[in-house]
Amino acid sequence: MITKAVEIFKNSKSLFVLTGAGISAESGIPTFRGVDGLWKNYSATDLATPQAFQKNPVLVWEWYHWRQGIISKAEPNPAHYALVALEKKMARFLLLTQNVDNLHPRAGSENVLELHGNIFRTRCLACGEIADYQKPPETSSNALPKCTCGGLLRPDVVWFGEAIPQHIWQNSLDFLSRADAALICGTSGIVWPAAAIPEIAQHSNTKTIEINLEPTSVSSIVDVSIQGKAGEVLPKIVAALGQ
Ligand code: OAD
Numbered sequence: 001m002i003t004k005a006v007e008i009f010k011n012s013k014s015l016f017v018l019t020g021a022g023i024s025a026e027s028g029i030p031t032f033r034g035v036d037g038l039w040k041n042y043s044a045t046d047l048a049t050p051q052a053f054q055k056n057p058v059l060v061w062e063w064y065h066w067r068q069g070i071i072s073k074a075e076p077n078p079a080h081y082a083l084v085a086l087e088k089k090m091a092r093f094l095l096l097t098q099n100v101d102n103l104h105p106r107a108g109s110e111n112v113l114e115l116h117g118n119i120f121r122t123r124c125l126a127c128g129e130i131a132d133y134q135k136p137p138e139t140s141s142n143a144l145p146k147c148t149c150g151g152l153l154r155p156d157v158v159w160f161g162e163a164i165p166q167h168i169w170q171n172s173l174d175f176l177s178r179a180d181a182a183l184i185c186g187t188s189g190i191v192w193p194a195a196a197i198p199e200i201a202q203h204s205n206t207k208t209i210e211i212n213l214e215p216t217s218v219s220s221i222v223d224v225s226i227q228g229k230a231g232e233v234l235p236k237i238v239a240a241l242g243q
Helices: 002-010 021-027 050-055 057-073 078-089 103-107 166-177 194-203 230-241
Strands: 014-019 092-097 112-114 117-124 130-132 153-157 181-185 207-212 224-227
Touching: 002 207, 002 224, 002 230, 014 078, 014 166, 014 194, 021 078, 021 103, 021 230, 050 057, 057 117, 057 153, 078 092, 078 103, 078 230, 092 166, 112 166, 166 194, 181 194, 194 207, 207 230
Parallel strands: 014 092, 014 181, 092 112, 181 207, 207 224
Antiparallel strands: 117 130, 117 153
């Protein structure tokens, strides 16, 4: 299967990549739906909603502060670095990530779009200002961050039931419609609209490759489905592509 993927990459000048939580799993960041996906018995779908924030902003912030803590200590892994190498080999490259952990830019990927926002930014519910944010070390983990205008801040991420940034989605579709290949890596393929990517790719005759630990809902649709750890499979592909 790796050989087939290498062949596709060799024949591609333009590559679209979609990543999900699985690509950061080997950096020690829990995925959303894996065995380690629960926090204090809450699942992501209980906490990552506007309703949860309205009902209990302290609880939701406590979860985001906990995740920020884990992510701040994490480092990009070989899968992130392999994507940096793949970007350099392609004439055109776009990486669309559902991750909010900032690890792709930190690894050195350049053309990255964040579909679900970034955990290190906040948005003010009163004045709308977007700003960089990291929990000050002395603050208690359940403190509610406030804007300079006095308004309550929320994480600048997309929650379930909220619209994704339209310009990011449109740019992704434009790129995908002209891409030679699409790589789908470390995502369960459940959450829309990212879940639609493999099918959209096939409509534009874009070759599709999936890398995941286990079969997913898109495994039967893609041209090549590789089961394995992204941090092991991707470096092998890059090595096989050579200089
Ligand atoms: P999920 O937690 O749903 O899926 C992670 C996927 O990564 C699973 O299919 C795993 O099998 C796979 N995986 C785990 N470790 C891996 C490894 N080392 N190498 C390769 N694959 C591995 O995460 P996402 O698909 O990213 O949205 O979830 C999509 C969205 O749902 C997230 O962005 C988040 C979530 O709730 C919001 O918060 C709005």
